[in-house]
Amino acid sequence: MTASASAPRLQLKLLDERMREYLPHYATQGSAGMDLRALLDAPLTLAPGQCELVRTGLAIHIADPALAGMILPRSGLGHKHGIVLGNLVGLIDSDYQGELMISVWNRGTQAFTLEPFERLAQYVLVPVVQAKLELVDMFTDSLRGSSGFGSTGSH
Numbered sequence: 001m002t003a004s005a006s007a008p009r010l011q012l013k014l015l016d017e018r019m020r021e022y023l024p025h026y027a028t029q030g031s032a033g034m035d036l037r038a039l040l041d042a043p044l045t046l047a048p049g050q051c052e053l054v055r056t057g058l059a060i061h062i063a064d065p066a067l068a069g070m071i072l073p074r075s076g077l078g079h080k081h082g083i084v085l086g087n088l089v090g091l092i093d094s095d096y097q098g099e100l101m102i103s104v105w106n107r108g109t110q111a112f113t114l115e116p117f118e119r120l121a122q123y124v125l126v127p128v129v130q131a132k133l134e135l136v137d138m139f140t141d142s143l144r145g146s147s148g149f150g151s152t153g154s155h
Protein backbone atom coordinates (compact mmCIF):
# COMPACT_ATOMS: atom_id res chain seq x y z
CA MET A 1 0.00 0.00 0.00
CA THR A 2 1.48 3.39 -0.93
CA ALA A 3 1.02 6.55 1.11
CA SER A 4 -0.32 9.73 -0.49
CA ALA A 5 1.95 11.99 -2.54
CA SER A 6 1.96 14.60 0.24
CA ALA A 7 3.20 12.09 2.84
CA PRO A 8 6.40 13.09 4.64
CA ARG A 9 9.41 11.30 3.19
CA LEU A 10 11.56 9.67 5.82
CA GLN A 11 14.99 8.19 5.25
CA LEU A 12 15.25 4.53 6.13
CA LYS A 13 18.53 2.68 6.62
CA LEU A 14 18.78 -1.09 6.49
CA LEU A 15 21.11 -2.27 9.21
CA ASP A 16 20.72 -5.92 8.32
CA GLU A 17 20.21 -7.25 4.79
CA ARG A 18 17.70 -9.83 6.03
CA MET A 19 15.19 -7.03 6.62
CA ARG A 20 15.18 -5.96 2.96
CA GLU A 21 12.25 -8.21 2.14
CA TYR A 22 10.39 -7.09 5.26
CA LEU A 23 10.40 -3.32 4.90
CA PRO A 24 7.69 -1.61 6.98
CA HIS A 25 4.61 -0.49 5.09
CA TYR A 26 1.02 0.51 5.67
CA ALA A 27 -1.04 -2.68 5.39
CA THR A 28 -4.15 -0.85 4.21
CA GLN A 29 -4.84 2.60 2.80
CA GLY A 30 -6.12 3.76 6.18
CA SER A 31 -3.54 2.13 8.42
CA ALA A 32 -2.18 4.47 11.08
CA GLY A 33 0.93 2.44 11.70
CA MET A 34 3.47 0.27 9.95
CA ASP A 35 4.23 -3.04 11.61
CA LEU A 36 7.77 -3.61 12.84
CA ARG A 37 9.34 -7.06 12.76
CA ALA A 38 11.70 -8.80 15.14
CA LEU A 39 15.22 -9.23 13.84
CA LEU A 40 16.11 -12.47 15.60
CA ASP A 41 18.55 -15.25 14.71
CA ALA A 42 16.38 -17.82 16.49
CA PRO A 43 12.98 -17.96 18.20
CA LEU A 44 12.92 -16.04 21.48
CA THR A 45 10.83 -17.44 24.31
CA LEU A 46 9.69 -14.88 26.84
CA ALA A 47 8.70 -16.27 30.22
CA PRO A 48 5.86 -14.51 32.05
CA GLY A 49 7.23 -11.18 33.28
CA GLN A 50 10.30 -11.32 31.03
CA CYS A 51 11.32 -8.24 29.06
CA GLU A 52 13.88 -8.21 26.23
CA LEU A 53 15.19 -5.56 23.86
CA VAL A 54 14.63 -6.76 20.31
CA ARG A 55 16.36 -5.42 17.21
CA THR A 56 14.47 -4.30 14.12
CA GLY A 57 17.47 -4.00 11.80
CA LEU A 58 16.13 -0.59 10.74
CA ALA A 59 16.96 3.03 11.39
CA ILE A 60 14.54 5.80 10.43
CA HIS A 61 15.77 9.40 10.55
CA ILE A 62 12.69 11.56 10.92
CA ALA A 63 14.77 14.80 10.77
CA ASP A 64 11.76 17.16 11.11
CA PRO A 65 11.37 18.32 14.77
CA ALA A 66 7.64 18.76 14.12
CA LEU A 67 7.31 14.96 13.85
CA ALA A 68 8.04 12.04 16.16
CA GLY A 69 7.77 8.30 15.92
CA MET A 70 5.86 6.19 18.38
CA ILE A 71 6.27 2.47 18.86
CA LEU A 72 3.03 0.94 20.04
CA PRO A 73 1.93 -2.61 20.82
CA ARG A 74 -0.11 -4.62 18.35
CA SER A 75 -3.55 -5.19 19.81
CA GLY A 76 -3.77 -8.89 18.98
CA LEU A 77 -0.47 -9.77 20.61
CA GLY A 78 -1.19 -7.51 23.57
CA HIS A 79 -4.71 -8.69 24.25
CA LYS A 80 -4.45 -12.38 23.42
CA HIS A 81 -0.89 -13.10 24.51
CA GLY A 82 0.07 -10.30 26.90
CA ILE A 83 2.93 -9.22 24.64
CA VAL A 84 3.30 -5.47 25.08
CA LEU A 85 6.17 -3.01 25.44
CA GLY A 86 8.47 -2.80 28.44
CA ASN A 87 8.40 0.98 28.17
CA LEU A 88 4.63 0.90 27.43
CA VAL A 89 5.17 3.28 24.49
CA GLY A 90 8.41 3.97 22.62
CA LEU A 91 8.96 7.59 21.67
CA ILE A 92 11.37 8.14 18.80
CA ASP A 93 13.00 11.55 18.59
CA SER A 94 13.23 13.23 15.20
CA ASP A 95 17.02 13.43 15.55
CA TYR A 96 17.47 9.75 16.45
CA GLN A 97 19.51 7.94 13.82
CA GLY A 98 20.12 4.69 15.62
CA GLU A 99 18.44 1.33 15.24
CA LEU A 100 14.79 1.16 16.21
CA MET A 101 14.70 -1.12 19.23
CA ILE A 102 11.64 -2.72 20.69
CA SER A 103 11.35 -3.50 24.38
CA VAL A 104 9.15 -6.58 24.38
CA TRP A 105 7.48 -7.48 27.66
CA ASN A 106 5.46 -10.57 28.37
CA ARG A 107 2.99 -9.21 30.92
CA GLY A 108 0.92 -12.39 30.59
CA THR A 109 0.89 -15.64 32.55
CA GLN A 110 2.07 -18.00 29.77
CA ALA A 111 5.41 -18.20 28.02
CA PHE A 112 5.32 -16.75 24.50
CA THR A 113 7.71 -17.55 21.68
CA LEU A 114 8.52 -14.77 19.27
CA GLU A 115 9.58 -16.05 15.86
CA PRO A 116 12.28 -14.40 13.75
CA PHE A 117 10.79 -11.64 11.55
CA GLU A 118 7.44 -11.80 13.33
CA ARG A 119 5.52 -8.52 13.48
CA LEU A 120 5.69 -7.50 17.12
CA ALA A 121 4.88 -3.77 17.33
CA GLN A 122 3.89 -0.86 15.13
CA TYR A 123 5.47 2.46 14.21
CA VAL A 124 3.27 5.54 14.08
CA LEU A 125 4.42 8.95 12.89
CA VAL A 126 2.85 11.77 14.89
CA PRO A 127 2.95 15.58 14.79
CA VAL A 128 4.78 17.29 17.63
CA VAL A 129 4.71 20.85 18.86
CA GLN A 130 7.77 21.98 20.77
CA ALA A 131 6.83 24.51 23.45
CA LYS A 132 8.71 27.49 24.82
CA LEU A 133 8.39 27.58 28.61
CA GLU A 134 7.87 31.00 30.15
CA LEU A 135 8.51 31.21 33.90
CA VAL A 136 5.73 33.06 35.78
CA ASP A 137 4.74 33.59 39.43
CA MET A 138 0.98 33.36 38.91
CA PHE A 139 -1.40 31.89 36.34
CA THR A 140 -4.54 33.63 35.15
CA ASP A 141 -7.32 31.74 36.99
CA SER A 142 -9.03 28.92 35.11
CA LEU A 143 -12.31 27.24 36.01
CA ARG A 144 -10.52 24.00 36.99
CA GLY A 145 -7.67 25.62 38.84
CA SER A 146 -5.48 22.91 40.35
CA SER A 147 -8.23 20.28 40.78
CA GLY A 148 -7.60 16.99 39.08
CA PHE A 149 -7.45 13.24 39.59
CA GLY A 150 -11.20 12.65 39.43
CA SER A 151 -12.29 16.04 40.80
CA THR A 152 -15.10 16.25 38.25
CA GLY A 153 -16.71 13.06 39.57
CA SER A 154 -17.31 9.70 37.90
CA HIS A 155 -20.38 10.44 35.72
Ligand SMILES: O=c1ccn([C@H]2C[C@H](O)[C@@H](COP(=O)(O)OP(=O)(O)OP(=O)(O)O)O2)c(=O)[nH]1
Pocket residue numbers: 071087089090091092093094096099100101102103
Ligand atom coordinates in the same frame (compact mmCIF):
# COMPACT_ATOMS: atom_id res chain seq x y z
O1 LIG B 1 11.05 1.99 22.26
C1 LIG B 1 11.99 2.74 21.97
C2 LIG B 1 12.21 3.96 22.62
C3 LIG B 1 13.30 4.73 22.26
N1 LIG B 1 14.13 4.32 21.26
C4 LIG B 1 15.25 5.17 20.84
C5 LIG B 1 14.74 6.33 19.98
C6 LIG B 1 14.70 7.48 20.91
O2 LIG B 1 14.87 8.71 20.22
C7 LIG B 1 15.86 7.17 21.84
C8 LIG B 1 15.74 7.79 23.19
O3 LIG B 1 14.50 7.44 23.74
P1 LIG B 1 14.00 8.11 25.10
O4 LIG B 1 14.28 9.58 25.09
O5 LIG B 1 12.61 7.67 25.33
O6 LIG B 1 14.92 7.35 26.16
P2 LIG B 1 15.86 7.92 27.30
O7 LIG B 1 15.91 6.85 28.32
O8 LIG B 1 15.41 9.29 27.72
O9 LIG B 1 17.25 7.98 26.54
P3 LIG B 1 18.08 9.27 26.07
O10 LIG B 1 18.79 9.75 27.29
O11 LIG B 1 18.99 8.73 25.01
O12 LIG B 1 17.12 10.28 25.52
O13 LIG B 1 15.85 5.75 21.97
C9 LIG B 1 13.90 3.12 20.61
O14 LIG B 1 14.64 2.73 19.69
N2 LIG B 1 12.84 2.36 20.98
Ligand SMILES: [Mg+2]
Pocket residue numbers: none
Ligand atom coordinates in the same frame (compact mmCIF):
# COMPACT_ATOMS: atom_id res chain seq x y z
MG1 LIG C 1 15.30 10.95 26.35
